[in-house]
Amino acid sequence: MAIKYIPEPFRIKMVEPIKMLTREERIQKIKEAKYNLFNLKGEDVYIDLLTDSGTNAMSQEQWAGVMRGDEAYAGASSYFKLVEAGKDIFNYDYIQPVHQGRAAEKVLFPTFLHKGMFAISNMFFDTTRAHVILAGARPIDCVIEEAKDPSHRCKFKGNMDTKKMEEIILEKGPENIGLVVMTITNNSAGGQPVSMANIRETSEICKKYNIPFNIDAARYAENAFFIKRDEEGYQNKSIKEIVREMFSYGDMFTMSAKKDTIVNMGGLIGIKDGNSPLILKVKANCISYEGFFTYGGLSGRDLEALAIGLYEGIDDNYLKYRNGQMEYLASRLDDAGIAYQAPIGGHGAFIDAKAMFPQIPYNEFPGQVLAIELYIEAGIRTCDIGSYMLGNDPDTGEQLKADFEFTRLAIPRRVYTQSHFDVMADAIIAVSKRAHEIKHGYKITWEPPILRHFQASLAPIEEK
Numbered sequence: 001m002a003i004k005y006i007p008e009p010f011r012i013k014m015v016e017p018i019k020m021l022t023r024e025e026r027i028q029k030i031k032e033a034k035y036n037l038f039n040l041k042g043e044d045v046y047i048d049l050l051t052d053s054g055t056n057a058m059s060q061e062q063w064a065g066v067m068r069g070d071e072a073y074a075g076a077s078s079y080f081k082l083v084e085a086g087k088d089i090f091n092y093d094y095i096q097p098v099h100q101g102r103a104a105e106k107v108l109f110p111t112f113l114h115k116g117m118f119a120i121s122n123m124f125f126d127t128t129r130a131h132v133i134l135a136g137a138r139p140i141d142c143v144i145e146e147a148k149d150p151s152h153r154c155k156f157k158g159n160m161d162t163k164k165m166e167e168i169i170l171e172k173g174p175e176n177i178g179l180v181v182m183t184i185t186n187n188s189a190g191g192q193p194v195s196m197a198n199i200r201e202t203s204e205i206c207k208k209y210n211i212p213f214n215i216d217a218a219r220y221a222e223n224a225f226f227i228k229r230d231e232e233g234y235q236n237k238s239i240k241e242i243v244r245e246m247f248s249y250g251d252m253f254t255m256s257a258k259k260d261t262i263v264n265m266g267g268l269i270g271i272k273d274g275n276s277p278l279i280l281k282v283k284a285n286c287i288s289y290e291g292f293f294t295y296g297g298l299s300g301r302d303l304e305a306l307a308i309g310l311y312e313g314i315d316d317n318y319l320k321y322r323n324g325q326m327e328y329l330a331s332r333l334d335d336a337g338i339a340y341q342a343p344i345g346g347h348g349a350f351i352d353a354k355a356m357f358p359q360i361p362y363n364e365f366p367g368q369v370l371a372i373e374l375y376i377e378a379g380i381r382t383c384d385i386g387s388y389m390l391g392n393d394p395d396t397g398e399q400l401k402a403d404f405e406f407t408r409l410a411i412p413r414r415v416y417t418q419s420h421f422d423v424m425a426d427a428i429i430a431v432s433k434r435a436h437e438i439k440h441g442y443k444i445t446w447e448p449p450i451l452r453h454f455q456a457s458l459a460p461i462e463e464k
Contacts (some may be wrong), residue, residue, distance in 0.1 A: 003331040005418045006324025009317040013060065019043050026376050034457035035442055037371055037381050046379030047414070047420055052347045053098075053218075054265055055412035056260035059312060062263065062453040063304040069301030078303035079294040085307040089240060089314065090247045093274025096282055098267040098290050099297030099304070101218055101256025105131040106253055107285040108269055111278065112212055112372040113137035113178040118167060121181040121216075122160040122202075123147075123188040128181065128216060130451050133394050137178055139376055140168055141403075147189045148403050150341045150352045155230045155341075156195040160202045174209035184223040184246065188385060190406065191219070191345020193226035196234065196245060203249035215250040217270075221260040224347030239314040251279070259347065261309035262413050265302050322346075323418060325411060325421065332425035338432055347410055350385060351428060354405035357433045362387040362401045364441025364461060370407040370431065374440070378427035382409050391455045400443025439463060 021029065021044060033039035037050060048055065058066075070076035079097065086095035098104045105128055113119055113370075115136035123143045124132065132139040142165045147157045160182060169177050182202055199215075205211040223240040228234050234242055247253060250272065257266035271279055283293045290297035298306070312318065323346070330344035339355035339396045353366040360366040367384035374380045383389070386405035393400055409424060440461040447456040 002335055003327055005328045005421070006321050008414075008417070009321050010414065018046055021379060023376065026093050026379055030372055030375055034445070035368075035460070036453075036456055036458060037375060037383060038454050040375070040381060044379075045375075045381040046215035047416065047423060048381050049097055049348070049409040049424070050381045050383050052259055052410040052412050053256060054263070054300075055415065056258070056262045057206070057265065057412070057414040058263060058305060058309070059414075062308050062312070065304035065308050066301040069299060069304040071300040074292050074294050076294060076300045076303065078300040078307070082303045082307040082310075085310045086270060089243055089310055090253070090270050091244050092247065092253070092270040092272045092284075093250055094271040094279050095349070096269040096271075096274075096286060096293060097298050098269060098286065098304060099265060100258055100267040101216075101254060102127040102131065102267075103290055103297060104254035104256070104267045104269045106289055107282055108214070109179070110135050111281045117176050117178040118168075118172050119172045119179045119181060120165055120177060122158060122183055122194065123186050124181065125183065125187045125216075126451060126453070128183070132179075133450065138394070141188075142168065143186065143189050143403075147186070147192060147341075149408075150190070150339060150350075150355070153312075153342045155343075156193050156226070157341075158183070158189050158192035159198040160193045162201050162205060165202070166205055169205070169209055169211070173426070174211060177209070177211050177420065179214055181214050181216050182205050182250070183218075185219045185226070185346045187218070187347075188404075190341030190350035190404075191222075191347045192341065193223050193230075193346060193361065195231055196227050196242070197231070199246055199249050206251075213249070213251045215247060215253040217247075217253040217255040217268075218259045219346055220246065220255070221313045221319060222322070224314070225323060226346065229323075239316060239319065241429060243314060247272075257306050257309070259413075260313040261306055262303050262313050263302070263309045266298055266306040267296075268306075276461065299315055322413065326420070329409075329421050329425060332422070336425070336429045336432070341404070341406060349409045349411075349424075350404070350406040351356065351409065351442060352405070353384075353386065353407045356432055357441075359436075359439060360441045362397050362405060363459075364443070366405045366441060367407045368458070369438060372442075373431045374407070374427050377431055378423055380409075380427055382407050384408075384453065391450070391452050 115134035339352035367386035
């Protein structure tokens with residue numbers, strides 16, 4: 001049943017015109033892009049749902065902060081504003097800015113991981129998985145079984161399977177587990193939240209075996225919203241209180257601040273213990289890879305906008321509107337009988353492409369098929385979260401089979417209106433009605449050795 005769209009808790013103050021191509025033009029553009037949506041020019045996209053990372057609309061306060069940004073190379077006032085905001089919200093002693101989330105992983109992960117070691121997560125996303133592999137270690141996913149059935153509706157579908165996690169620790173040996181990573185919300189599982197109880201239990205297991213516990217905090221505010229809404233005992237707590245408790249169970253965090261802090265660029269590393277020797281290692285790596293540790297690869301204006309965005313991202317009215325957008329889209333999909341990772345996640349809709357295209361095998365990438373069809377249908381750019389993104393086994397080179405074959409509609413923050421959401425829903429429904437006509441998927445004609453989906457070239461598989 002359709003639900004009412006929650007109105008935006010802001011006024012639109014500036015607009016950006018969007019170019020609208022014809023269907024014939026879009027068919028030609030995706031062909032020229034070698035069927036990789038990352039290769040499309042932004043100006044050739046009508047609704048851009050490729051990612052919610054850095055694609056957000058900043059507030060008037062953030063833009064004012066851009067003008068105030070202190071561009072001192074070392075010790076800028078904007079840096080200290082960011083540090084104080086980070087300490088206030090997360091209650092961590094040390095806050096390190098970096099230019100984005102993957103930079104945080106690059107700085108932090110090599111201090112814990114090397115060849116012969118393993119890292120466990122409720123589910124690794126693409127760049128996080130890549131940084132584990134680049135460090136020489138191997139990633140292991142431990143999401144709960146309920147998450148692997150998109151049609152099964154339950155709360156906190158992003159949870160770690162703690163029983164399986166402990167079994168893996170004992171099988172591999174605690175000394176060989178370099179890091180446990182808790183992703184909140186669980187992106188690869190469909191933007192699904194993780195419960196406070198599960199974060200706490202995971203932390204306890206890590207302490208039991210003396211394994212460092214890192215929180216991948218890209219969507220920490222959305223996860224806190226779900227805890228407040230759905231977990232017993234948290235309805236009367238503020239988002240900030242919930243955030244503080246979530247992070248109290250971690251030893252450190254990595255964050256792409258391009259999501260829940262509603263900025264276009266930035267990332268953070270947090271270390272709970274201000275006396276940890278890890279801080280010196282982080283500073284050294286940051287200076288090597290990012291720049292001096294008080295700017296961490298960011299301009300002063302970025303630091304200033306990020307400090308403001310940390311607070312805007314945990315605002316109750318904003319989070320209710322943000323979740324309401326997702327619920328509205330989900331209701332349109334439910335009414336049309338479209339299968340997706342249910343219930344709807346925090347930052348986007350993950351359409352079950354395997355259910356829409358049962359005739360297309362995993363190695364012909366049904367998630368990519370749907371992504372291409374949505375672009376042709378309505379100029380919507382999305383991405384595969386499935387076997388295409390997962391890639392090849394780093395040891396054997398064989399194509400891996402993903403647990404899911406999703407097409408992700410990642411929703412930028414404060415960017416699109418109800419009319420845009422109706423276009424999204426209408427396009428998905430239109431493709432679903434002709435899905436049976438599509439007999440084959442795509443083959444890869446060229447790929448790099450890692451994170452292939454950003455650069456690979458594809459071609460349609462023709463009827464034999």
